Amino acid sequence: MQKIAVFTSTRAEYGLLYWLVKELDESEDFDLQLIVSGTHLSHEYGYTVADIIKDGFKPTECFANLIADDSPQAITRSSALLAMSLADYFAREKPDYFVVLGDRVELLAACEAAMIAKIPIVHLHGGEVTEGAVDDKVRHAITKLASLHFTSTEEYRRRVIQMGEHPDNVIRCGALGLESMNRQPILPRETLETTIGLPHGQKYMLVVYHPETNKDSENIEGLLRALQDYPDIVKVIIYPNSDAMSREIISAIKEFSAACPEQVILIKSLHRDIYLSLMKYCELYIGNSSSGIIEMPSFKRPIINIGDRQKGRIRSPATLDVPLDYQGIANAIHTALSDAYAAQLSAAENPYQGSSPSRTIITEFRKHGISGNLGKQFFDLEFKL
Known part of the structure; x- marks a missing residue:
């Protein structure tokens, strides 16, 4: 049985991850480890861990790392607290995969801890560009730390490959938010x-x-x-x-x-x-x-x-x-x-439409099996300057 750790630190990210978490939780092939942190545990931002529990999920770990300040110093310290907590978790539980979505700045600290612990990182929604936020740098940095990638469009898939990731490990699955729309009753x-x-x-x-x-x-x-x-x-x-x-x-x-x-x-x-x-x-x-x-x-x-x-x-x-x-x-x-x-x-058409992202991701987990066969080599593309 594969032990899959899924990380969530915000309400929006959890909403996108919901169907993947549900599929993993209901499957007999996987041991879901749900890691909850960030604003989920902050009453100032709605204490949304309560929504996670209401949905029927039991968080495996809750790491209260958020400092009540939004200065750069406080955000850096919050990330450091998260990295320390995850370092202990990875040493204790040794999950087969660590799943993260997007580009939140705390993900960089989380993925650093996973990389040092030699836990393969699975990155969702890589290859995208958001020029008005530091998230852009975070997203591309996580791409280089991750071993398996799931993108929302083919253009983003090509960009991840352009960054040296092997095409076999970069899969277009569509946007997870659209799966929520298709499966969540309005x-x-x-x-x-x-x-x-x-x-x-x-x-x-x-x-x-x-x-x-x-x-x-x-x-x-x-x-x-x-x-x-x-x-x-x-x-x-x-x-x-x-x-x-x-x-x-x-x-x-x-x-x-x-x-x-x-x-x-x-x-x-x-x-x-x-x-x-x-x-x-x-x-x-x-x-x-x-x-x-x-x-x-x-x-x-x-x-x-x-x-x-x-x-x-x-x-x-x-x-x-x-x-x-x-x-x-x-x-x-x-x-x-x-x-x-x-x-x-x-x-107008929506360019992010996919079939069933969460099931595509789970199929790839089964295909790759227990971690250890996702070693990284830089995939070179021929180009001219």
Whole structure:
């Protein structure tokens, strides 16, 4: 039986991993080791480990590494605490694989601990580009630490191979978020309204804005001012993740909510089925989360992507890209609510669609067997300068 350790440190990442975790947990071929850390264990960010337990999973380990500060020093110390905890775990349990998804900065510390312990790393969603965040560097660094790769598109698969990874160990499986959409029942609109406190039939925008971590500060005044131009549409605003400068954003959206409480529903964190349902019924999505790029196009709802955080990612041609300023955002909202844009939106395809990512990943686990046959050699490509 293969011992598979799956790491999760945020609500969003867990939502993407849910079906893979479920498939592993229900299979007799695998011993699932669910490692929970980061904001899952923080009451400030919703204490989402409770959602994991509610889903029927029992965390194997819970590592409370988060320091109540979003400065670079605190984030570095948090990563160091995580690495120390994982070092002890790897020495004790010796899993056959260590599965990580994406590009969160703490994953670099987690994968360093796995590499030193000689635990093969499985990386999901590698090869992507996000020029406006330090996550971009983290993602590519994890690619070089990992032995087995699962990408969301063929273009990203080629990029991972371009970084020297053997093609046999780089598999396109599609985006895990779309699997959640296909397999997770969407709530009836009335149930969603009751759950989040939205008046019956009320139109709303879904707003999710995270820090652009390549900047030294965040000012979302232009975004909030543009949102105020539409008092008849409620703004459902989700807290940002725990990146550097997240507290600046949280402070700003709290002030905005207090100034116009009848226009704002502010949510720290929510379960995946509620988030998917919010995407399904919203008048438009606005922000800079990867879910706006990867998942929203399948709902055929208007998408406004702000700033550079997602710059470089493949996207639906219907995505409206705007800078973080009042006029650009105001113009984009006007366009997004127009009939002409609705026609363009209905014809746009989602470039991230795959069949069943979690089952593809599990098939590869069975193919490779117990760890030890995933040694790394640099795969050279011929090129001319």
